[in-house]
Amino acid sequence: LAKTTQPISMDSYEGQEVNITCSHNNIATNDYITWYQQFPSQGPRFIIQGYKTKVTNEVASLFIPADRKSSTLSLPRVSLSDTAVYYCLASNRGSTLGRLYFGRGTQLTVWP
């Protein structure tokens, strides 16, 4: 399992775009990058997944450069309700083991 490194915390204000960068220098060829969001007293929730280049859904965008050693989760125009912990994971999508490595995540705090 490739381990990931991301900032412990970030602050932003409502309406701003937030970019959270994750480092995964030892990512394997078959690994995908997945981001989860966790609110207090809740289980993590899947946000987005990608392999390379750019992926966008209704919640976020994920940018992965050609070397795949890092990735950036972009949250457009954040609101107070986006305050949460965000986890970056690198895992083998085809693995039957189903193992995910959750690091400590990034605590995003959005201020009024």
Place this chain on the structure above:
Amino acid sequence: NAGVTQTPKFQVLKTGQSMTLQCAQDMNHNSMYWYRQDPGMGLRLIYYSASEGTTDKGEVPNGYNVSRLNKREFSLRLESAAPSQTSVYFCATDPAGTINEQFFGPGTRLTVL
């Protein structure tokens, strides 16, 4: 659809007591997982079940046992609880263990005195 449900939501045990955490899913997923989350930390995998009838150890299995009762249910048992097992326990599922997306339950907050 309830998704993934866990019982109980909260539990306080004394050292040495035993208990079983229950997890059920109505998503018809094959794979189920038990994680623990300690304060300020990410989740660590305790045990998982790739499919009905199979279970395997994760990163931190010591002090726990599991049972995949059927496709819907996956229970986690603490035979002799220790203060180090104070944590929040999450159950999760995914369709086939391919990590496309895991769905998590609401968690069980366990305190061992």
